[in-house]
Amino acid sequence: MNDERKQEKISTVQSVDVCIDVLLDVAKNPDCRLADIARNIGETKPRILRMLRTMERRGLVRKSSSGTYRLGNTAIVLGTAASTQVDLVRIANPILEELGQKVNETTQLRIIDNGESLCIAKFEPTRDLRVHSMIGRRRPLHAGSYKVLLAYLPPQVQAQMIPDKLERFTARTITTRARLEAELKRVREAGHCVSRGEVSDQLVSVSVPVLAFDGSVIAAVNIAAPAFRTQDSDIQRYIALLKNAARKISEGLGW
Amino acid sequence: MNDERKQEKISTVQSVDVCIDVLLDVAKNPDCRLADIARNIGETKPRILRMLRTMERRGLVRKSSSGTYRLGNTAIVLGTAASTQVDLVRIANPILEELGQKVNETTQLRIIDNGESLCIAKFEPTRDLRVHSMIGRRRPLHAGSYKVLLAYLPPQVQAQMIPDKLERFTARTITTRARLEAELKRVREAGHCVSRGEVSDQLVSVSVPVLAFDGSVIAAVNIAAPAFRTQDSDIQRYIALLKNAARKISEGLGW
C-alpha cells in the first residue's frame, strides 16, 4: 500500500514509523481531526484511529470534546527531558540568551535536518518589534544566512544538498546554482554569512558556524534583526559576538 | 508473551505502546543502552533495536558513538509544539513567571496523572539558594501541599486515589488515611494547603487549586521555598497571591 516508504535493508517497525508521522502532523496542525491526519499522511482512518487512541492513553496526544487532537502532557515532558539531554541545545541555550540580551535582538541555533535548516534553540528579546522565531521551524538552506550550514560541507555532499530549483522569496534571493556556489565560497573564506533581505524583505540575518572538533560544521548561530535599525557597524559587531558565541558552544561541547 | 498489557475492549496498536515505553525510558535514563531498555520494559532486544532504529531515523532518539541512547531533536520540536498547544501550560507559564518574580521563589503547576502529581510547568528565580523543580517530575499525592489536588475530588474517587500504604518522607509526613482525610477536609474548607516539611525537611510549600468552569480541580499552583526564610506572614501573602494566580489561569482558560 504505502509504496514509497522503502526501508532498504535494515529492519524497522512500520507502525512506529506511521505513529511518528501522526505525531508530527498533530504538532504541525493543532486541532486537527482524524480524517485530516489520515488524509495528510495517506493512511486509512481506522489505522490512524488506533494509533491516536494508543497515544491518547499515554498522554502523548489529547482529544478535545469536539473531536480534535492536540499534543498532550507527555509530549511536554518528553520535550523538556530532550532539551536537557541534547548536548548541543543544553550548552547553547544560555549562550544564545546572553548573546541575545547583549544585542537586544533575536538569536537562533540551527542545524541541517533533512535537507533544510531546522531551528532547535532560540532567544527572543523583550522589545516590541523583534524578529519572531520558533523552535521546529524549517527553512530552505539556500536563502538567508543559514547557508553557512552548506558552506563547509564536502563538495559532493553540498552539491546533492542543493536542489535544482531554488525557490525565490524576495528580489535578493539567490536562485541560480552558480551564484549560490560563488557565495558559499565567499562565506567559507570569511567565516560568516550576512543576509540582507534574502528571505524576507525587511530582515537582516547574520550567521556563523559552530565547529566540531574535526572542523566540520554541526550548527549555525545567528542574530536576526529588522533592517531599519541594523547599520553596517552593528553587523560587524554582531559577527564578532557570534564568533565568540560559536566558539563558546564548541568549547562547551568539549572541543 | 507480555501477558499483563490488557487492552479491555477498544483496540490499540501494541507496537506503538511499546515504542512509547521505550521513549519514556530513554527520557528517564539518559545514555541508556539497548540491553538496559529491553530489561527495563521487559521486551526482547531485537524488538527494541528495531524500535530504536525507527525512532533514530526520525530524530526522536540519538545514538551516541558509544552505543548509548538519548532523546533527539525531534523530541525537542515536539515538546515545544506541545507547550504551545496545551492550553493549561500556555496560559499558566507567564502567570507562573510573574508570580515567581514577585515572591522570588520557585513556582509550579501540577496536575494529577496516573495517581501521582506531575509537574507540567514551572518557574525558578535567579537566586543562589532556591527550590529546584523539574518538568516531568512526579510526586505522591498524599505528601506536601500538592494534596490540594485530592481535596476536591468526589469522595469515592478520592478514596481510590489514596494508596493503602502512605510512604513516609519526613517526621511530618501524614501516613494514616484517617489523618490524611481530616487534613483534606480542612484544605477543602480553607481553599489552600500549606506543607511544612512533609516531603523534605527544610522546605515549605503552599498550593492552591485551579478550578474548572464546573468547580472541579484541574491543577494546582504552588510556591516552594526554604523554610528558614519563610515566615507566617510570607505564607499568608503567598496564599493571597496564589489564589489570584489560580483565578487568572482559570479565566485564561475561558471560565
Added chain:
DNA sequence: CGATCATGTTACGGTCATCGTTACATTCCA
C-alpha cells in the same frame, strides 16, 4: 426537509509485517 456528504466508529477475517529464536561477532572484564 429529505438527500448527500463527511465524519468517527465497530466488526471481522485474511495476510503480511512483526516477532522471538537462534546464532554470531565484538567488546569488556576478570
Added chain:
DNA sequence: TGGAATGTAACGATGACCGTAACATGATCG
C-alpha cells in the same frame, strides 16, 4: 585467555494489525 555481556543478522511461524465494509451521527446542501 576465557566467560559474559554486549549489539546485530537471518529466518520462519504466527498472530497482531490492517483494510474493507458497514453503520451511526451530524453537517450542509438544495
